[in-house]
Amino acid sequence: MPLESATIxxxxxxxxxxxxxxxxxxxxxxxADVVRHLPERWRQYVELTGFRGWPTxxxxxxxxxxxxxxxxxxxxxxxIAGSDPDFAREQLLDEYGLSYAILNNISLCxxxxxxxxxxxxxxxxxxxxxxxxxxxxxxxxxxxxxxxxPGASVREVERCRMKSDRFVQVLLDTxxxxxxxxPVYWPVFEAAEALGLPVAFHITGRSKHxxxxxxxxxxxxxxxxxxxxxxxxxxxxxxxxxxxxxRFPKLKVALIEMDWTWVVPMAWRLDATxxxxxxxxxxLQRKPxxxxxxxxxxxxxxxxxxxxxxxxxxxxxxFVRAGFGDRLMFATDYPHWDMDSPFESTPxxxxxxxxxxxxxxxxxxxxxxxxxxxxxxx
Amino acid sequence: xSPTLHPLRAPSELWDGPIVDVDVHVExxxxxxxxxxxxxxxRQYVDERGWSQPFGTFPYPRNSPASARPEWRPDDGxxxxxxxxxxxxxxxxxxxxxxAILNCLFPIDSGPPDLSVALARAVNDWLVAEWLDADPxxxxxxxxxxxxxxxxxxxxxxxxxxxxxFVQALLPVRSGMxxxxRLYWPVFEAIERNDLVAGIHWxxxxxxxxxxxxxxxxxxxxxxxxxxxxxxxxxxxxxxxGLFQKFPALRVxxxxxxxxxxxxxxxxxxxxxxxxxxxxxWISRPPFQIVRDHVRFSTxxxxxxxxxxxxxxxxxxxxxDMVLYASDYPHMHDDDLTVILEAMGEESRAKxxxxxxxxxxxxxxxxxxADGD
Numbered sequence: 001m002p003l004e005s006a007t008i009x010x011x012x013x014x015x016x017x018x019x020x021x022x023x024x025x026x027x028x029x030x031x032a033d034v035v036r037h038l039p040e041r042w043r044q045y046v047e048l049t050g051f052r053g054w055p056t057x058x059x060x061x062x063x064x065x066x067x068x069x070x071x072x073x074x075x076x077x078x079x080i081a082g083s084d085p086d087f088a089r090e091q092l093l094d095e096y097g098l099s100y101a102i103l104n105n106i107s108l109c110x111x112x113x114x115x116x117x118x119x120x121x122x123x124x125x126x127x128x129x130x131x132x133x134x135x136x137x138x139x140x141x142x143x144x145x146x147x148x149x150p151g152a153s154v155r156e157v158e159r160c161r162m163k164s165d166r167f168v169q170v171l172l173d174t175x176x177x178x179x180x181x182x183p184v185y186w187p188v189f190e191a192a193e194a195l196g197l198p199v200a201f202h203i204t205g206r207s208k209h210x211x212x213x214x215x216x217x218x219x220x221x222x223x224x225x226x227x228x229x230x231x232x233x234x235x236x237x238x239x240x241x242x243x244x245x246x247r248f249p250k251l252k253v254a255l256i257e258m259d260w261t262w263v264v265p266m267a268w269r270l271d272a273t274x275x276x277x278x279x280x281x282x283x284l285q286r287k288p289x290x291x292x293x294x295x296x297x298x299x300x301x302x303x304x305x306x307x308x309x310x311x312x313x314x315x316x317x318x319f320v321r322a323g324f325g326d327r328l329m330f331a332t333d334y335p336h337w338d339m340d341s342p343f344e345s346t347p348x349x350x351x352x353x354x355x356x357x358x359x360x361x362x363x364x365x366x367x368x369x370x371x372x373x374x375x376x377x378x
Numbered sequence: 379x380s381p382t383l384h385p386l387r388a389p390s391e392l393w394d395g396p397i398v399d400v401d402v403h404v405e406x407x408x409x410x411x412x413x414x415x416x417x418x419x420x421r422q423y424v425d426e427r428g429w430s431q432p433f434g435t436f437p438y439p440r441n442s443p444a445s446a447r448p449e450w451r452p453d454d455g456x457x458x459x460x461x462x463x464x465x466x467x468x469x470x471x472x473x474x475x476x477x478a479i480l481n482c483l484f485p486i487d488s489g490p491p492d493l494s495v496a497l498a499r500a501v502n503d504w505l506v507a508e509w510l511d512a513d514p515x516x517x518x519x520x521x522x523x524x525x526x527x528x529x530x531x532x533x534x535x536x537x538x539x540x541x542x543x544f545v546q547a548l549l550p551v552r553s554g555m556x557x558x559x560r561l562y563w564p565v566f567e568a569i570e571r572n573d574l575v576a577g578i579h580w581x582x583x584x585x586x587x588x589x590x591x592x593x594x595x596x597x598x599x600x601x602x603x604x605x606x607x608x609x610x611x612x613x614x615x616x617x618x619x620g621l622f623q624k625f626p627a628l629r630v631x632x633x634x635x636x637x638x639x640x641x642x643x644x645x646x647x648x649x650x651x652x653x654x655x656x657x658x659x660w661i662s663r664p665p666f667q668i669v670r671d672h673v674r675f676s677t678x679x680x681x682x683x684x685x686x687x688x689x690x691x692x693x694x695x696x697x698x699d700m701v702l703y704a705s706d707y708p709h710m711h712d713d714d715l716t717v718i719l720e721a722m723g724e725e726s727r728a729k730x731x732x733x734x735x736x737x738x739x740x741x742x743x744x745x746x747x748a749d750g751d
Contacts, residue, residue, distance in 0.1 A: 178593040179600070207593065213611035214589040214604070215556050220618045222658050226650045227614065229643070230607035234590040237603040242596065261642035268638060268681035269603050275712045276444050277599040304642070305649040307666060307696065314690055315642065321687075338653060
C-alpha cells in the first residue's frame, strides 16, 4: 500500500469509557512562526545565517517532512504539521477526547547559535506556545529555557509563570554540555523547585553534535529512533550522584519520550554499584534507587512492544512492583510519525486502575491538574 | 569502609560442577615486564621518557574499591591480578574451574599508532609466554591497538590468532567510533577468519569524546552506572550496519555489563525495526533473533538481588544459551550467584556455568584435565 493512501483509523474507546486522558507530549513544530516571535535583530540574524549546527542525524529521518511528521497531520489550510493549533485541536484533543495535552516545542534546538540568540529563542518559543494556550484551554505548555545560561533560564521561567499557570514545567535539553546533574544547572532546579514546577527532559538538545551516543555519531535513523533510553540512562545517574535531590528534595523530574523499560534494570545497577562504591558519594543520604523512585516520572510513547503480548504485562508488573506504578504517564508524540493512540497503545487487559493512572491519574498528580474540568471527566 | 559482600562461590547444592569463567582480568604490573617483548626502538622510547606506565589512563582507578575485592588485593604492594600465582590461588585452584579467559585492559591505545601496535604485540607475547603457556586452564583475548588503525588490528589478529590459547579479540566498548561502521569491517573479517569471538568489554578510550551523549560524568560511580547505554549503542549499531549479514559466522560477547537490560533493549530494537526496516533492509528478521544467534553476555555485574525478579529477565531472553558466568576477577561486585542459579532452574545451570562458554569459545574440557581436578 503506498504511504500516501495510508490513514490512521481511530479505534474505539472501548474499555476506556469514562477515563480521562492527558497527553504529556505534543510537538508544535512551527519553526517559522517561532522565528516571527524573535526580536528584529535576531530575525535578521536567522535570515543572514540560518540555523547552524544541526547534527547530520537530523537529516537521516525517513521522510522529507519536518521532524518526521505523520503525513495526515499537515494542516489542510497550509503550513507544516504542528503549526496550526486549531487543526491539532480537531485531530488530537477532540478526536481522542483529551482533557489536557502538554506542548514540548523542541524543533529548534540546533546547537550552533550564539548564546544571546538561544536565550531569545527560548523566549520566542514560549511566546509562540502561548498562542496555543490561547487557542484552547486544554493545551498546557512546557517552558523552554537555555540551560547553559542558568540566570536567563530562571528569569524566563519566572516570566512565563507570571503570564500563565498553564506553563506547567521547565523543559531542558538532554544532549547537554555536561550531564544533567551538574551543579552548573542548579539555579534552574532551584527556581523550578521554588515554583513547584517539575523539570522535564526531552530527547535531543543543543549539544548533540558528535555525541548522539557515548561512542560518537550513529549511522541510521533506526539507531537514532531507538536510542531514547540511552539518554535517560545518563540523566538519572548524574542527577542522583551529583546530590541534586539532597540539595533540592522537592524536585520532580519527568523524562519524556525516553522509554520506561530500562528503569528497573537501572534501579538494580544503581544500588549494586553503590554497594561497592558508596565511599565515593558519602554525602548521598539514601540508596540511589530511592531517588529514582521518588523523583522521576516517565512517559509511555513509544510504548513497549515485546515479542509476545503477555510480556507487556509481566514487564509492567515488574515496573509496578519496583515502585513505579504511579510514575508512568501517557503520551502521544503527536504529530510525529510514530504517534501512539491512547485507545490502541494502552494494552486492553491492564486493570482499569492501571489504565486510569497511566492515561491521566499520574500526570494529574504530577502537574496538579483538575480532571473534573475536562469533557471526559471521571 | 568495605561492604559485606556475597560469597564468591555459589552454595554447592546449587552448583558443584565445572566452571568456565569468561571474564578474568590480568594486569600488566608495569612496562618493565614487557621489555623483553619490545623491539629496541620502543625500549629506547620507554627509557627516554622514564616510563613505568603507558600514556593512557587506566579505565579502573587503582585505589577504587571496585577495582579489586579486598581479599584479592595483595597486601605486599603487588598489583592485583598481576601474577599467575595470584590468579591460580584466587580463581583457578579453588576447584571446578575448567577454563578462565583472561582479559587484559592495559591501556596500550594511546600515543603514536606505531607504539600502540608495539605495545599490543608485547602484551600478547607476554600473555602467551607467561600465562597461556604456563597454565593449560587459561585462555586469553588478544589485546589490540583498536583505535585509528584497523589494518594494524587485523594484522595483529592474524599474527597471534592461530595460537590455541587466544579465543577472543578484545574490543573496548568506548572505541571512539561505533564498531558497526565500515571502517571496522576488516577487523571483524579477521576475527571471523581466525574463528575468534569479538569481546566488547567495559572501558576503553573514546578519542576525547565523553562516554555519554550528555557530556562527561564527574564521578566514577556515575561513569560506571552510565556504561550500559554505551553497550546499547554498540549493539544496535552492529545490528543496524548489517555486521551479522556481512559476517554470518561472527560471534560477539558483551563483557562486564551484565544482562538485565538486554531483553527490553532488544524489544525496543524490534519495535523500531518494524517501523523503520526499509531503511535497513538487510535486517531480514527481528533484531532480537539476530542477537540470540550472535551475541552472548557475561554475568558480572549481576545487579539483581531477587531470583523471582531475575527469572522474568531470563525468560524474556527467550534462550538459556545467552548468558555466560564471569567472576570479573579481581573487580569487586556484590553478585549473589544464588540469585541467578535459582532463577536459571536446574536444567540450565550447567549451561550458565560452563556449557554455553564451552560452545561459544570452542573450549574442550579434556584439554585442562592434566592440571585440573
